[in-house]
Amino acid sequence: xxxxxxxxxxxxxxxxxxxxxxxxxxxxxxxxxxxxxxxxxxxxxxxxxxxxxxxxxxxxxxxxxxxxxxxxxxxxxxxxxxxxxxxxxxxxxxxxxxxxxxxxxxxxxxxxxxxxxxxxxxxxxxxxxxxxxxxxxxxxxxxxxxxxxxxxxxxxxxxxxxxxxxxxxxxxxxxxxxxxxxxxxxxxxxxxxxxxxxxxxxxxxxxxxxxxxxxxxxxxxxxxxxxxxxxxxxxxxxxxxxxxxxxxxxxxxxxxxxxxxxxxxxxxxxxxxxxxxxxxxxxxxxxxxxxxxxxxxxxxxxxxxxxxxxxxxxxxxxxxxxxxxxxxxxxxxxxxxxxxxxxxxxxxxxxxxxxxxxxxxxxxxxxxxxxxxxxxxxxxxxxxxxxxxxxxxxxxxxxxxxxxxxxxxxxxxxxxxxxxxxxxxxxxxxxxxxxxxxxxxxxxxxxxxxxxxxxxxxxxxxxxxxxxxxxxxxxxxxxxxxxxxxxxxxxxxxxxxxxxxxxxxxxxxxxxxxxxxxxxxxxxxxxxxxxxxxxxxxxxxxxxxxxxxxxxxxxxxxxxxxxxxxxxxxxxxxxxxxxxxxxxxxxxxxxxxxxxxxxxxxxxxxxxxxxxxxxxxxxxxxxxxxxxxxxxxxxxxxxxxxxxxxxxxxxxxxxxxxxxxxxxxxxxxxxxxxxxxxxxxxxxxxxxxxxxxxxxxxxxxxxxxxxxxxxxxxxxxxxxxxxxxxxxxxxxxxxxxxxxxxxxxxxxxxxx
Amino acid sequence: xxxxxxxxxxxxxxxxxxxxxxxxxxxxxxxxxxxxxxxxxxxxxxxxxxxxxxxxxxxxxxxxxxxxxxxxxxxxxxxxxxxxxxxxxxxxxxxxxxxxxxxxxxxxxxxxxxxxxxxxxxxxxxxxxxxxxxxxxxxxxxxxxxxxxxxxxxxxxxxxxxxxxxxxxxxxxxxxxxxxxxxxxxxxxxxxxxxxxxxxxxxxxxxxxx
Numbered sequence: 001x002x003x004x005x006x007x008x009x010x011x012x013x014x015x016x017x018x019x020x021x022x023x024x025x026x027x028x029x030x031x032x033x034x035x036x037x038x039x040x041x042x043x044x045x046x047x048x049x050x051x052x053x054x055x056x057x058x059x060x061x062x063x064x065x066x067x068x069x070x071x072x073x074x075x076x077x078x079x080x081x082x083x084x085x086x087x088x089x090x091x092x093x094x095x096x097x098x099x100x101x102x103x104x105x106x107x108x109x110x111x112x113x114x115x116x117x118x119x120x121x122x123x124x125x126x127x128x129x130x131x132x133x134x135x136x137x138x139x140x141x142x143x144x145x146x147x148x149x150x151x152x153x154x155x156x157x158x159x160x161x162x163x164x165x166x167x168x169x170x171x172x173x174x175x176x177x178x179x180x181x182x183x184x185x186x187x188x189x190x191x192x193x194x195x196x197x198x199x200x201x202x203x204x205x206x207x208x209x210x211x212x213x214x215x216x217x218x219x220x221x222x223x224x225x226x227x228x229x230x231x232x233x234x235x236x237x238x239x240x241x242x243x244x245x246x247x248x249x250x251x252x253x254x255x256x257x258x259x260x261x262x263x264x265x266x267x268x269x270x271x272x273x274x275x276x277x278x279x280x281x282x283x284x285x286x287x288x289x290x291x292x293x294x295x296x297x298x299x300x301x302x303x304x305x306x307x308x309x310x311x312x313x314x315x316x317x318x319x320x321x322x323x324x325x326x327x328x329x330x331x332x333x334x335x336x337x338x339x340x341x342x343x344x345x346x347x348x349x350x351x352x353x354x355x356x357x358x359x360x361x362x363x364x365x366x367x368x369x370x371x372x373x374x375x376x377x378x379x380x381x382x383x384x385x386x387x388x389x390x391x392x393x394x395x396x397x398x399x400x401x402x403x404x405x406x407x408x409x410x411x412x413x414x415x416x417x418x419x420x421x422x423x424x425x426x427x428x429x430x431x432x433x434x435x436x437x438x439x440x441x442x443x444x445x446x447x448x449x450x451x452x453x454x455x456x457x458x459x460x461x462x463x464x465x466x467x468x469x470x471x472x473x474x475x476x477x478x479x480x481x482x483x484x485x486x487x488x489x490x491x492x493x494x495x496x497x498x499x500x501x502x503x504x505x506x507x508x509x510x511x512x513x514x515x516x517x518x519x520x521x522x523x524x525x526x527x528x529x530x531x532x533x534x535x536x537x538x539x540x541x542x543x544x545x546x547x548x549x550x551x552x553x554x555x556x557x558x559x560x561x562x563x564x565x566x567x568x569x570x571x572x573x574x575x576x577x578x579x580x581x582x583x584x585x586x587x588x589x590x591x592x593x594x595x596x597x598x599x600x601x602x603x604x605x606x607x608x609x610x611x612x613x614x615x616x617x618x619x620x621x622x623x624x625x626x627x628x629x630x631x632x633x634x635x636x637x638x639x640x641x642x643x644x645x646x647x648x649x650x651x652x653x654x655x656x657x658x659x660x661x662x663x664x665x666x667x668x669x670x671x672x673x674x675x676x677x678x679x680x681x682x683x684x685x686x687x688x689x690x691x692x693x694x695x696x697x698x699x700x701x702x703x704x705x706x707x708x709x710x711x712x713x714x715x716x717x718x719x720x721x722x723x724x725x726x727x728x729x730x731x732x733x734x735x736x737x738x739x740x741x742x743x744x745x746x747x748x749x750x751x752x
Numbered sequence: 753x754x755x756x757x758x759x760x761x762x763x764x765x766x767x768x769x770x771x772x773x774x775x776x777x778x779x780x781x782x783x784x785x786x787x788x789x790x791x792x793x794x795x796x797x798x799x800x801x802x803x804x805x806x807x808x809x810x811x812x813x814x815x816x817x818x819x820x821x822x823x824x825x826x827x828x829x830x831x832x833x834x835x836x837x838x839x840x841x842x843x844x845x846x847x848x849x850x851x852x853x854x855x856x857x858x859x860x861x862x863x864x865x866x867x868x869x870x871x872x873x874x875x876x877x878x879x880x881x882x883x884x885x886x887x888x889x890x891x892x893x894x895x896x897x898x899x900x901x902x903x904x905x906x907x908x909x910x911x912x913x914x915x916x917x918x919x920x921x922x923x924x925x926x927x928x929x930x931x932x933x934x935x936x937x938x939x940x941x942x943x944x945x946x947x948x949x950x951x952x953x954x955x956x957x958x959x960x961x962x
Contacts, residue, residue, distance in 0.1 A: 356785070367842070370783050375768070375814050378786050399786055399811040 006124055007037035007062040008117070009053060011044035011069035011091070019096040019106075020113050025068060028114045032607075033121025037062060044069050045078040057084060064127065066120040068113075071634045072651065085127035085595060089113075089120035093637030094649060098731070100642055108645035111617070115608045115648055122607035126599040130537035133526035133573035137229020139247040140524075141166060142516055145220060145455060148176020149502050150252035150494030152202045153509035154516075159211040163517055166244050167206065168215045168234055174203040176254055178502055182284035182339065185331040187503050191364035193342065194335045197502075215242070223249070224459045226560075226574035227489025228523030247520030248489045250512045251466065251474070253455055255419035255495035258313045258322055266312050266415055271386030272297035274413045276312075277332050284339045292343050296411045298389045303411040305348040306340060307393045308333040309381045312415035315354075324471055326418035328501035331362045333416050334369045341372040350375045350407065352395055360503055379405065384413050419499040421473045423492075424455035427463025458487070462559035466490055470683060473498050475690060481530055483512040486558050486690055488529055488575045489519045528578045531627065531688040532653070537593040538573040539582055545590040552582035552591060557656070557691035579689035580657025584696060589659060598659050601650055605662060608648050610670040613746040618646045618672040620738060623658055626651040627688045629677035629722040629730070636731050643731035644738040647675075655679070656692030660699060663717060664706055670750035673715070673741045675734070676700060677722040686723060715744050756860040759960060760818065767816045774959060776852035780844045784810040790836035790846050801829045806836060806846050809853070822862040827854040828869040859956065871898055881945055884935030889928040 008029035010022050022040045029038040037060060041049045044067065056062045064085045069075070072088035079086065091113050099109040142158045144151045147169030155165040173179065183194035206212050217237035224231045230246035260268035260276045267274035273296050275283070280294075287294045293302045310330060313321035330353065337349040351374060358366050370376065379395040390409045397405040454464040466485040469475040474492040476482050483491040493512035494505040519529045528535035546568055553561040553569050560575035561582065569582075583591045589598045601623075611617040624630045630651045636643065652658060655678030666674050679687040681694035703717050718737055722730055763770035771778040784807065791797060791805030804812065804826045812821050827850040836846040854870070857863040863870055875894045880886045896911075897904030908915075918924035935941060 366785070367783065370785075373782060375782070376785070377814065378811070397811075397815065399808055400815060400817075402815075405815070 003061075004063045004125070005037070005061050006033075006035045006064040006066060006121065007039070007053075007056055007060070008033060008035040008066040008068065008121060009044055009049075010038070010040040010117070011049070011067070012040055013043040013045070014070065014092050015096055016069070016091055017042070019099075019101060019109065020091065021110055024110070025091075025113060025117050028117050029066070029068075029121055032114075032118045032609075033066070035066065035121050045075045050078050053079075053081070057081065063129075064124045066117075066124045068117050068120060071630075071637075073631060073634055083129055085124055085129045087120045087124035087127065089116040090634075090649070091116060093634040097637035097640055098643050099645055105645070108617070111609075112645050112648075118607040118609065119604040119648065119650070122603035123600050126597065126603045128594045130535070130594040132536040133538045133576075135573050136524055136526045137226070137245075137247070137574065138524050139228055139230070139245040140164065140520055141244065141246050142513070142520070143168065143230070143232055143244065143246040143249045144252060145249065146176065146252035146254055146494070146496075147171070147174040147206075147214070147216070148252060148254045148494065148505075149178045149199065149202065150254065150505040150509045151176070151250070152206050153506045154250045154252055154493060154513045155212045156202070156205055156209065157510045157513040158517065159209050161513070161517060163211070163247075163520075165209075165212045166215070166232075166234075166246065167212055168218050168220060170217070170219055172217050174206060174214070174216075175199045177278075179203075180278060180285075181281050182288060183335065184502055185328075185335050185360070185362070186365060187360065190368075191361040192368040194338055220455065220457055222459060223456045226523070226572040227519050227529070228574055230489070247523065248516035249456070249491070250509075250516050251455065251485075251490060251492045251496060252494045252509065252512075253422040253424070253496045255421055255499070258417040258420050260312070260415050260417050262321065263313050263415060263417070265383055266309060266381060267384030267386050267391060267413055268312075268415060271391060273389065273391060273411065274384055274386060274415065276415050276417050277329065277336065280336050280339075280412075280414050284336070287339075294340060294343075294412075296389065301389070301411070303340065303347060305407075305410050306337070306350070306412040306414065307391075307407055307410045308337060308349070308351040308414045308416060309384070309393070310351065310353040310356075310416045312381075312417050314416075314418040322418045322420070322471070324418070324499065325357060326499035327357065327359060327504075328499065329416035329418065330357050331359070331365060331501065333414065334358070334362070334365055334374065336414060337369055337374040338372060341369075341374060345373055348375070349373075350377055352377045352379050352381050352393070354378065354380055354398065359501070419495050421468075421471075421496045422455070423468050423472050423474050423496050424453070424465035425463065426468050426472065427465055428467060456490070458559075459562075460487070460559045461553055461562045462556070466492060477685075477690075480686075480688075483508070483515045484530055488558055488560065488577060489516070489523060491516050491519070523574045526573070528576065530577070532578045535578045537578060537595050538576055539571055539578075539580075539591050539593055541569060541571060542590040543568055545588050547588055549587060551585040551587065555581055555585045555656075555691075555695050557581055557689050557695070577689060579654040579692045580652075581654065581689065581692050581695055584654075584657040584659045584699065586659070589661065596653060596657075598661060601652065601662055602665055604650050605666050605671075606669060608669075608671075610750055613750045618738070618741055618746060619670070620644070620647045620673045620675060620734075620741065621666045621671045622647050622649040622675045622677060622734070623652050623655075623662065624649055624677040625655055625679055625693070625722070626653060628679050628686065628724040629726075632722055632724050632726045632730050635724075635727045639727055641728055641731040643734040646738055647734055654687065654689045654692035655696030655700075656687075656689060656694075658696050658700070660703065660706065663700075663703060664710075667707070667710055667712060667716060667747065668749055670747050672744075672747045673737060674717045675737060676717070676719045677730075678719070680721050680723065710749075712747070713744055715740060716747070754861070755960060756862060759860065767818045767821070768814050770818070771813050771853070771856075775849070775856045777845050777848045778852055778856075780849060781810050781813050783842050783844055785842055786811065787841060789839050789841065790844075793835040793839045795833055795835065796829050796831055802826050806850065809850075819862075821853065822857040822860060823864065824857075825864050825867045827851070827857070828863070828867045830854075866898070868898070871895075881942070883932060884938050884941040885933055887928055887932040889924065889926070890932065893929075 010025045026038045029035045066087045068089040068091050070092040071090045095113045142165045144155045144167045155167045158165050179199045181197050184197045186195040218234050221235040222233040232244050232246050234242045283294050296303050315325050340347040340349050378399050379397045381395040383394040385392045393407045396403045458464050466487050467475045475486050491512040493508040522529050548567045560572050562570040564570050678693040687693035788807045791807045830850040879891050896907040
């Protein structure tokens with residue numbers, strides 16, 4: 001920290017000059033901020049203002065820059081000084097835009113601005129410019145696990161983009177489920193008849209592509225390393241192991257159909273004439289190879305009537321079977337009914353459904369099936385009773401209110417069972433019993449059977465496969481970041497991620513291929529991947545202070561931290577997403593980032609001027625998640641939604657990065673209250689770091705003990721869920737809390 | 753063998769096919785997707801006049817409930833407001849299908865005999881084709897006495913103030929009861945209708961046999 005020179009720049013544009021006493025702010029920066037160089041400028045983000053800063057960097061030896069202007073989220077291109085540590089004091093969105101322009105408000109508004117200048121100066125001094133991770137790899141090869149439609153599409157798309165691909169397929173041929181289909185649901189005009197699967201074409205493209213190396217009859221024996229430098233052992237049937245250097249991984253391991261033997265009430269496993277959709281595809285393929293007539297398996301007689309049972313073992317509210325809808329099966333049954341109608345319109349085909357869901361252009365396909373004479377009956381099938389070569393289907397007719405409806409002499413019953421993800425080992429189920437010290441009885445409710453074989457065999461401390469979110473599907477955020485998993489550089493695509501059909505899987509594959517390419521490029525440059533794309537900072541640890549408590553290695557939402565043989569944490573920077581959860585977890589505070597640390601936030605907390613208890617100016621600290629809460633606060637400013645002048649807001653990377661020392665420090669310093677604003681956690685999480693806000697909240701739930709030792713009221717700390725859309729709600733919450741704190745009274749720690 | 757049993761025999765389990773072939777616009781029935789917008793849009797349904805709303809009738813046809821559909825009074829309650837046609841997302845001509853099913857049930861002799869709409873339809877047709885003009889007095893009297901003499905007198909007494917009003921305003925001529933006015937070429941009209949009957953009869957007979 002020898003030769004740092006800090007400069008502070010105060011902008012007078014956007015009304016700051018009129019609303020604030022900027023000369024006083026410059027003086028504050030010099031006197032309280034102890035900055036040797038402090039200037040104001042009429043319009044700091046214009047070419048002249050930026051040139052002034054650049055000139056000071058070049059000629060005055062300025063290394064650290066504090067800019068008092070707009071929010072750190074604005075003008076990022078103008079105020080881009082990659083060689084320097086930069087802090088931003090939010091005077092525009094955070095002060096003048098959220099305060100009324102009145103004479104009475106002027107004093108508190110100025111107080112607010114002055115504090116933000118003090119905080120900015122304190123923060124920037126505790127920072128260094130991030131240099132980027134140097135422990136990088138340069139492999140640009142993509143590993144695709146799974147040779148179905150998703151995997152083949154990923155490989156082809158990546159190859160077209162100019163990246164080499166290693167494709168590993170467990171079976172002896174490419175194609176996956178789609179390869180077993182007779183035909184597929186149409187994706188082109190006029191959406192009227194089943195279409196060719198296109199699998200043969202995809203497979204020949206893959207095999208003919210010199211950029212794609214295919215391993216058939218192969219599995220992943222071991223995956224070691226980090227994005228840009230994965231080392232993957234591929235075990236082949238012959239027993240040989242091949243080692244490949246890999247940059248990023250796309251897992252496209254697909255699904256298994258829900259086992260129809262678990263549905264004996266629907267005749268599953270009780271008669272050869274009760275089959276699942278895969279069974280019918282096999283019959284249709286066999287028929288197409290012969291005389292084109294689909295025959296019932298029991299006696300090889302042509303099928304004259306067939307009933308399709310939708311939602312078999314799906315959308316089950318009792319928890320016995322799958323609770324979700326697999327989305328593809330209605331279209332699949334319509335397609336299969338057409339297999340019969342297109343060859344012989346005289347075959348009776350009935351689809352018994354509760355809600356027909358036909359994504360894509362399925363509505364046209366559905367209409368076409370109706371035109372072809374497929375009968376659609378809205379009902380819930382209660383029982384399928386096989387009897388010799390036929391079956392009786394008993395169902396509740398939901399339109400006619402006939403609970404005792406039935407169809408007799410049905411030759412073939414097709415059960416539309418759903419998709420179960422091939423997501424490998426559920427590592428949460430593996431670790432939970434160990435942590436809680438109780439032997440895990442697999443809970444029957446709502447869980448699906450997990451294949452006990454690992455797919456990726458990661459050498460990560462947190463387990464051999466990517467974590468799962470719900471129902472065995474791999475972790476992802478359906479809307480915001482669909483392909484991300486909680487393992488950096490490893491993406492999932494296709495039905496392993498959520499139930500889907502071929503068209504969706506192909507889109508998924510393309511998206512995941514591009515995400516994987518981004519990840520390996522970022523990894524080479526030592527930069528973070530989503531959501532802090534391009535971030536050059538990474539966690540640094542003072543190992544000499546480490547107590548080997550393992551909280552960081554256990555809590556890291558991305559499994560970035562391993563342990564060495566002496567049980568010290570080993571940081572794999574390329575796997576890190578820079579959320580700072582390890583920093584928040586560390587009880588001895590030895591983990592920090594160059595531009596974000598216990599000190600950078602701690603210094604800001606301490607820099608705020610705390611008026612005495614008689615001034616009637618309480619101080620509320622807000623630690624706001626920079627992904628959702630801070631933008632919401634900025635947008636509240638843009639909408640001129642006013643809030644209390646007594647708050648001081650510090651953006652944090654994630655609620656998970658909040659170290660309890662900050663709270664203790666703030667309360668000791670005489671703040672009257674602390675508000676924590678983080679994203680929604682749990683199954684429906686909105687946290688950009690998936691588990692960050694949850695982990696942060698677990699930590700904060702224990703804050704009551706701290707408050708007790710300080711002899712403080714529990715109202716002094718408030719944990720709030722804030723979404724990016726809470727533009728009106730957030731100011732409201734702040735004002736309510738400020739009013740509540742008036743009732744609680746001033747903090748007894750003021751003036752110490 | 754009656755027409756009904758003959759056709760029931762012909763189509764056996766496939767009532768949907770029977771409707772498709774015999775009922776005007778019946779080939780649309782399979783296209784219903786059971787959304788229920790027709791039922792929700794039907795103005796008569798607000799008074800629970802329908803035993804089975806259109807959507808349900810279509811489902812019953814697919815489920816092969818022949819007897820129940822053809823003897824139902826439901827389709828006779830259609831007021832031809834065309835709300836369902838306008839709103840049907842599948843563009844089914846529901847009003848026309850209702851009339852088609854009603855006509856088919858009537859043709860087979862399965863329609864409920866004294867259903868007021870059906871009764872009135874017959875009355876109206878007979879009334880206007882007889883002279884080529886509608887005889888309003890005979891038409892309303894015919895409807896009054898539909899359920900017998902007592903009920904007819906009762907209904908007539910209820911409406912007597914209206915009738916006296918109409919008389920005073922010269923909108924009702926009591927002598928219409930005897931003969932009534934005619935169109936210019938009564939014979940011509942009847943010859944025309946006779947020809948039309950013949951064409952229709954042969955067409956339907958061919959359909960029912962074919």
